[in-house]
Amino acid sequence: MTTIEPWTSAEWLAAATGWLDEQLAAAGRTRTGPVTQPHVRLWATALRAPTDAGPVWLKAPGSETAFEVPLYGLLAQAAPRWVLVPLAADVERGWLLLPDGGTPLGEQVCADDLPGALAEAIPHYAELQRDLSGNVAELLSFGLADMRPPALPERLDQALEAVGAYLGHHATDDDREVLRRAAAARPLVEDWCDRLASGAVPASLDHHDLHAWNVLVTPGGTPRFYDWGDSVVAHPFTSMLVTLGFLRLQHHRPDDDPGVRRVRDAYLEAFGDLGSRDELVAELDLACRAGKVARVLVWLRGLRPQGFENAEPFQRAPVQALAAILAESPFDLGA
Structure with missing residues (x-):
């Protein structure tokens, strides 16, 4: 099994979507459409969800790069103007919920x-x-x-x-x-x-x-x-x-x-x-x-x-x- 397969399984997607909806509710936001999965790589995946306050992204890094989740917390404290400040993070699961940052x-x-x-x-x-x-x-x-x-x-x-x-x-x-x-x-x-x-x-x-x-x-x-x-x-x-x-x-x-x-x-x-x-x-x-x-x-x-x-x-x-x-x-x- 490659690391991509858990990210594309029905069980993983259901759990990630449930967590995403819980975090949106806690932030006072509502999902307004289906969750999609536009990015699946060897090292990470990302889900996208439309909300009443703009799109959000759930990023799940692989085990080799799970440090990205606590790193975002430090960046949000030290340099919030220059990064996407997470709406939510689960260090144990390795999940980040990020606002949409616009066009590269x-x-x-x-x-x-x-x-x-x-x-x-x-x-x-x-x-x-x-x-x-x-x-x-x-x-x-x-x-x-x-x-x-x-x-x-x-x-x-x-x-x-x-x-x-x-x-x-x-x-x-x-x-x-x-x-x-x-x-x-x-x-x-x-x-x-x-x-x-x-x-x-x-x-x-x-x-x-x-x-x-x-x-x-x-x-x-x-x-x-x-x-x-x-x-x-x-x-x-x-x-x-x-x-x-x-x-x-x-x-x-x-x-x-x-x-x-x-x-x-x-x-x-x-x-x-x-x-x-x-x-x-x-x-x-x-x-x-x-x-x-x-x-x-x-x-x-x-x-x-x-x-x-x-x-x-x-x-x-x-x-x-x-x-x-x-x-x-x-x-x-x-x-």
Whole structure:
């Protein structure tokens, strides 16, 4: 049985719908139509329900990402303006009831305008990270993986072993070469991590999947960052691996593109008291390079329980992320 099957069973759907209705009643809201299930993934599912006060969503993360439920509680306390504040949460069951946040930023603006829109939104995410830098112990207690620089060399060892096991007899000669080259790069990764650990930027929450489709923007222009299921505790700058990597990959913008630099610089403004611009840019590049180790393990977290055969369309994502560690660009995602 895969983790998808319980989420699509009649018994699970009935229980989730019953809980949703109970929480709506407690909040003084009424469901006005049928519950639908628009998203079922290997790692989570989401139900949607119309109500008399707008749509709501029930999110159920899998066991590997159940930390998202208590994490939303902390985010609602520390940064309520920049996240969706849950209407209800059940930590034991791993269920969240969230208000609808509107349309993702990636659907609101054209490709040419996307860097400018991200540059407006991303400083608020940086503000959220700075606000949470004192909550690292609490974040780790929720079950978020420790991907801080001192831990990453050992995490690389774990990634190499896990990717090899995940690929199994499906590994190609090219895959085995990727594993060999990544293993040989351990001293380089150690150097990156030593340099990051000696810097002035404290560890914090890393969303680790912060692209334009995980940023909601209200008609008034307030951004809200959501879908925290890939989160880890890390050097905060590793967040920009996906943000800038998506601009590079999806919109074919090189690293020195003015739009890419605009988003990067807007993000770094929130950390301007911790170093010069050149120092922060260099640290961000290092953090994104080292953060690719975490990306391998985040992919495996969702895919490994299913096995290689059941992981379409993401079968090769972990080995591609591993190969990206040695890519020329710090923002190369390996896809």
